[in-house]
Amino acid sequence: MKSKQLIFAFVFLLLGFLLTFSYQHTKSTAEIVQVNDQEWERDYYYRKQLIDMEEKNKQLRDELNKIRQEVQETEQELANGAADLKDLVETKANLQKLTGELPIVGDGVAITLSDASYIPSEDHANQYIVHDRHIHKTVNELYSAGAKAIAINGQRIYRNSYISCVGPVVSVDGSVHPAPFVISAIGDQEILEVSLNLKNGVIDMLVQDNIEVTVEKETNIEMFAKDM
Structure with missing residues (x-):
């Protein structure tokens, strides 16, 4: 048990x-x-x-x-x-x-217009001197050839400039300049020169008017701005 x-x-x-x-x-x-x-x-x-x-x-x-x-x-x-x-x-x-609001510098040409160095005694002297029409035609030809700026005897001119004869001198916008007149133009030298020397062109017309003409290429032509 x-x-x-x-x-x-x-x-x-x-x-x-x-x-x-x-x-x-x-x-x-x-x-x-x-x-x-x-x-x-x-x-x-x-x-x-x-x-x-x-x-x-x-x-x-x-x-x-x-x-x-x-x-x-x-x-x-x-x-x-x-x-x-x-x-x-x-x-x-x-x-x-x-x-003309700013000055400009560039290459171009210089055209010198001079009174004839010889004037025959039987002719009138007025036929052998530079007149405003000669300058006008030269300036217009330069503008047509693409000139960017033009000056006469160092005085810059503009599209609305006034050029006129005052006796034996030329007035440009009121400033008087005697001969010879050096017209400087800034632009393509080759085009300007060719345009001036075209047959029956400006230079031929100037020579026929007994104006002595020389054309030279120039570099660094400087033109000042106009007075504002």
């Missing part, structure tokens, strides 16, 4: 131990699973944060590239605008040089 009681006691003791061990193991396993779930949630959170950050960086890079493109386009527009403005300024300056 006691032997059976001992056996039952041992069995119950063993069963209690197994139940206690099983409970502890189950509790531990549950804690491990719970910890693993927390780690997974934390890992998922960080991964999501990283994905969101990468997406935000991509958006920022796209915006930066767009801004850079806009800056480049703006810079190009400014450069084109500056080039256009420079061209306008140069054009304005060139026009001011042609109108």
